[in-house]
Amino acid sequence: MQAAQTASPDHWINQSDVVFTAAEVSAAIDRMAAQLRALVIDQPIILLCVMRGGLYLAGHLMSRLALPAKLDYLQANRYHGTAGQEIVWSKQPELNLADQIVVVVDDILDEGITLAAVVQHCQEAGARRVLTAVLTEKDNGLQKPLQADVIGLTVPNRYVFGCGMDVYGWWRNLPEIRALTDSECS
């Protein structure tokens, strides 16, 4: 584990392959924006970004939405190494969500625990409607606690990074999505 944490950023590029190109990701975000517009139909929304992974999608989606929107963010993390653990909330949304249409934006639906907790938080805060948009869903065969309303791309059951997703903190800024080779995941 120590070796992985101290590996150079290039190590992760060398030990991975591209699963979606930048052009494919951009086209997926176009489709997501159109689907969200069709779901919301001109109503004002609060775009709620799940930091840090949701930042890339939130930024790219915002400019394509053509809806009256406010932006807020929260931070709720469960991956503090590699395996998922208890969710730790380090930042709650600041806007009042009561009676609002909230669109929760995140990078990946893996086991679905994080998104389910965020949706529950929004419902408890009185949101009128909570929609979820994830750039990727992992095809891991798990029974998940929720389905996202809008899904950009389905990724294989490997550790993926880029477009908001990190590998040991690196490469959230990549405009493509890469997956680690199997030997790096074990």
Ligand SMILES: O=P(O)(O)OC[C@H]1O[C@H](OP(=O)(O)OP(=O)(O)O)[C@H](O)[C@@H]1O
């Ligand atoms: O579906 P799940 O199995 O719950 O996993 C998905 C969550 O895991 C990642 O967050 P992480 O805790 O790694 O924080 P980050 O956004 O800062 O990368 C990702 O951004 C999602 O929020």
Ligand code: HPA
């Ligand atoms: O495959 C993943 N990559 C990056 N972050 C994640 N959070 C859950 N699964 C993943």
